[in-house]
Amino acid sequence: MALGMREAVAQQVTITGAGASFPRPVYERWGTQAREAAGIQLNYQSIGSGGGINQITNRTVDFGASDAPLPAEQLRERNLLQFPTVMGSVVLIVNLPGVQDNALRLTPELVTDIFLGKITRWNDTRIAETNRDIRIPNLPISIAYRADASGTTFTFTTYLSRVSTEWQQGPGAGTSVRWPVGNGARGNEGVANAVRNTPGAIGYTENAYATVNRLITTQLRNKSGRFVRPVMETFQAAAAQADWSRPGFAADLIDLNGENVWPIVTPTFILLPTNPVADRVAGSRNSMRFFDWAFRSGAQAATSLEYIPLPSSVHDAIRAAWAEQVRGPNGERLWPISG
Amino acid sequence: MQQTLAASAAPSLPTGERRKASSFGDKLFEWLCRGAGILVLLTLGAIIVTLFIGALPAFERYGLPFIWSTEWNPVEDHREAYGGAVAIFGTIVSAILAIVFAVPIAFGIAFYLTELAPSWLKRPVGTAIELLAAVPSIIYGMWGLFVVVPFVQMNIQLTFGEALAALPLIGFIFETTNFAGTSLFTASLVLAIMILPFIAATMRDVFEQVPPVYKESAYGVGATRWEVVSGVVIPYTRISVVGGIMLGLGRALGETMAVTFVIGNANRMPASIFDASTTIASVVAMEFPESLAGSLKQSALFALGFLLFVISFVVLAASRWLLRSRLK
Numbered sequence: 001m002a003l004g005m006r007e008a009v010a011q012q013v014t015i016t017g018a019g020a021s022f023p024r025p026v027y028e029r030w031g032t033q034a035r036e037a038a039g040i041q042l043n044y045q046s047i048g049s050g051g052g053i054n055q056i057t058n059r060t061v062d063f064g065a066s067d068a069p070l071p072a073e074q075l076r077e078r079n080l081l082q083f084p085t086v087m088g089s090v091v092l093i094v095n096l097p098g099v100q101d102n103a104l105r106l107t108p109e110l111v112t113d114i115f116l117g118k119i120t121r122w123n124d125t126r127i128a129e130t131n132r133d134i135r136i137p138n139l140p141i142s143i144a145y146r147a148d149a150s151g152t153t154f155t156f157t158t159y160l161s162r163v164s165t166e167w168q169q170g171p172g173a174g175t176s177v178r179w180p181v182g183n184g185a186r187g188n189e190g191v192a193n194a195v196r197n198t199p200g201a202i203g204y205t206e207n208a209y210a211t212v213n214r215l216i217t218t219q220l221r222n223k224s225g226r227f228v229r230p231v232m233e234t235f236q237a238a239a240a241q242a243d244w245s246r247p248g249f250a251a252d253l254i255d256l257n258g259e260n261v262w263p264i265v266t267p268t269f270i271l272l273p274t275n276p277v278a279d280r281v282a283g284s285r286n287s288m289r290f291f292d293w294a295f296r297s298g299a300q301a302a303t304s305l306e307y308i309p310l311p312s313s314v315h316d317a318i319r320a321a322w323a324e325q326v327r328g329p330n331g332e333r334l335w336p337i338s339g
Numbered sequence: 340m341q342q343t344l345a346a347s348a349a350p351s352l353p354t355g356e357r358r359k360a361s362s363f364g365d366k367l368f369e370w371l372c373r374g375a376g377i378l379v380l381l382t383l384g385a386i387i388v389t390l391f392i393g394a395l396p397a398f399e400r401y402g403l404p405f406i407w408s409t410e411w412n413p414v415e416d417h418r419e420a421y422g423g424a425v426a427i428f429g430t431i432v433s434a435i436l437a438i439v440f441a442v443p444i445a446f447g448i449a450f451y452l453t454e455l456a457p458s459w460l461k462r463p464v465g466t467a468i469e470l471l472a473a474v475p476s477i478i479y480g481m482w483g484l485f486v487v488v489p490f491v492q493m494n495i496q497l498t499f500g501e502a503l504a505a506l507p508l509i510g511f512i513f514e515t516t517n518f519a520g521t522s523l524f525t526a527s528l529v530l531a532i533m534i535l536p537f538i539a540a541t542m543r544d545v546f547e548q549v550p551p552v553y554k555e556s557a558y559g560v561g562a563t564r565w566e567v568v569s570g571v572v573i574p575y576t577r578i579s580v581v582g583g584i585m586l587g588l589g590r591a592l593g594e595t596m597a598v599t600f601v602i603g604n605a606n607r608m609p610a611s612i613f614d615a616s617t618t619i620a621s622v623v624a625m626e627f628p629e630s631l632a633g634s635l636k637q638s639a640l641f642a643l644g645f646l647l648f649v650i651s652f653v654v655l656a657a658s659r660w661l662l663r664s665r666l667k
Contacts, residue, residue, distance in 0.1 A: 047628050048628035048629045049629060050628060050629035050630050050631050051628045051629070053631060054631060054632040057632065058632075120516060140516065140518050142517070142518055142519045144519070147599070147604030147621070147625045148624075148625040148626070148628070148629070149413070149625065149626050149628065149629030149630070150629065171414070172412075172414040172416065172418055173414065174413055174414035174415060175413070175629045176413050176625075176626060176629065177412070177413070177414050178411065178412045178413075178414070178418075178606060178607075179605065179606075179607075180607075181516075182519075182605065182615070183517065183519040183521045183603035183604065183605060183615045184603060184604030184605055184615070184617075184625070185521075185604070186599060186600070186604075186625065190600075193484070194519060194521070197488065197489060197492075197519075197520070198492070198518065198519050198520065200518070201519065
């Protein structure tokens with residue numbers, strides 16, 4: 001018994017990853033659980049997707065994490081393999097005294113015009129038309145956005161670009177954009193705080209953050225013309241439609257068709273070197289072991305944090321990609337781990 | 340005095356080998372100190388060079404117009420364009436407004452401490468001011484976000500906003516559609532409180548250096564306290580006071596965290612002091628983690644950093660030059 005424990009401690013290995021802050025909660029939860037279950041200690045620094053890409057390109061960490069998928073040619077150039085881990089969603093949060101959670105109905109046109117600064121008050125007739133059954137206070141609209149460049153902003157602005165040509169040709173989509181109106185706050189917590197402090201405010205945040213902090217979210221009309229609530233069921237409806245066959249598993253879940261689909265859902269990605277140098281081979285191998293463990297045993301942790309796990313067919317495709325593409329210094333396969 | 344001491348100590352110096360050893364120690368010490376001094380210069384030089392090399396692609400791409408272009412669009416396609424004008428404007432205006440708010444209060448504190456306060460109170464109040472200077476800026480940021488922002492929103496903007504905007508000629512600088520409370524004005528207010536202790540402490544120190552005989556002569560011919568301060572103390576210390584203000588300005592220009600919390604981080608030219616804006620330091624802090632190594636965006640951020648360095652350097656050099664008579 002004591003001997004067995006000593007062996008388990010000896011087998012404890014550490015891997016380091018850096019990048020996106022969007023999936024940080026679930027990676028941390030997995031890290032805690034994997035320490036016990038798989039003997040892998042994860043050291044994850046959520047320094048932002050850009051930082052993660054920089055660090056894995058320089059090979060200073062075992063894996064990088066990015067919210068936005070890298071284009072195929074960039075993956076080739078940097079010798080990286082990209083694969084998704086979980087999906088997450090972005091929701092709208094509001095501060096309208098008297099308006100209940102998930103009561104306010106917004107259409108893509110309303111959201112775009114609010115964030116373009118064309119609708120400036122909550123008593124605008126167009127908002128009233130879609131919300132006949134609730135009383136909305138007559139307040140000026142204050143917009144809160146992420147001031148720090150972030151995957152959340154990338155996802156949200158990609159959605160706005162998809163539903164509005166005016167947004168697409170105006171501010172466009174990116175980790176930070178040129179917002180026509182509003183105030184920038186730092187991090188999900190900054191946006192949440194700005195919305196909480198200002199009556200009449202609207203902002204967007206990662207769903208997990210909104211749920212944990214019980215923020216007032218809204219309904220949104222999806223591509224099929226139905227108003228949907230931001231709940232697990234509608235996220236899963238979107239996830240079920242994902243097309244994972246694109247290069248780098250870059251499935252696009254923004255504004256999909258389907259009656260019950262929440263329109264702002266996105267996968268988040270891991271970047272792994274395809275040609276790890278000799279002293280990083282162990283780190284690469286252990287990173288694959290870590291995510292293999294997470295795919296097998298981490299679904300519950302992900303769901304409890306309101307992330308959507310990937311279907312098991314995608315897990316298999318990812319393992320196949322590891323076996324196919326990740327090679328050691330002598331050209332040997334690093335996955336599956338033999339012995 | 341010192342010379343006589345040295346002369347009287349000379350005969351007791353150790354002789355022979357011990358003197359040799361100590362002269363070697365002296366040399367070593369001298370070179371270590373010199374090395375430390377050179378290291379500072381090298382570090383400073385290395386920072387400037389690194390910033391400049393990082394900024395080079397942006398400067399090559401945009402040239403001098405980088406400084407006055409208001410375009411800042413980090414979306415990576417045909418839209419991508421970088422100009423520093425908004426951040427530079429926000430940096431300078433928020434710092435100058437902070438000075439405008441802080442200087443009268445700092446003057447009041449310095450005047451009170453040197454002329455009015457009973458001597459048992461001078462030390463505690465003076466220490467309290469110096470302690471204010473030691474509060475970490477993140478604390479000012481949090482306090483600003485949770486206290487000053489709602490205060491500006493409720494008690495200034497919603498109470499006086501319309502009256503201020505109705506003022507003839509200058510009304511437009513108060514007119515806004517931004518009611519979030521985070522604005523150029525709020526940032527200036529928080530900055531003013533942050534730099535207050537620096538300015539107040541400098542003013543107090545230089546006020547105390549006025550030879551008492553000048554003041555007593557003025558009192559002697561029947562001058563009031565105000566006349567003494569405005570006719571004797573201020574003219575005597577004028578240049579040093581300006582130098583102290585410049586030191587505060589230098590700190591205000593580079594402040595990052597506290598400002599980021601309360602300025603609203605909007606890369607748009609503000610039309611009013613109640614509009615959201617941004618500063619060089621906030622833009623760099625917010626955007627840097629998501630900028631790819633070697634990208635034009637990163638280079639533009641380096642360029643902003645370089646410009647901030649230049650602005651701070653000029654302000655600090657000016658303050659040194661103005662304070663030179665007091666710093667000897």
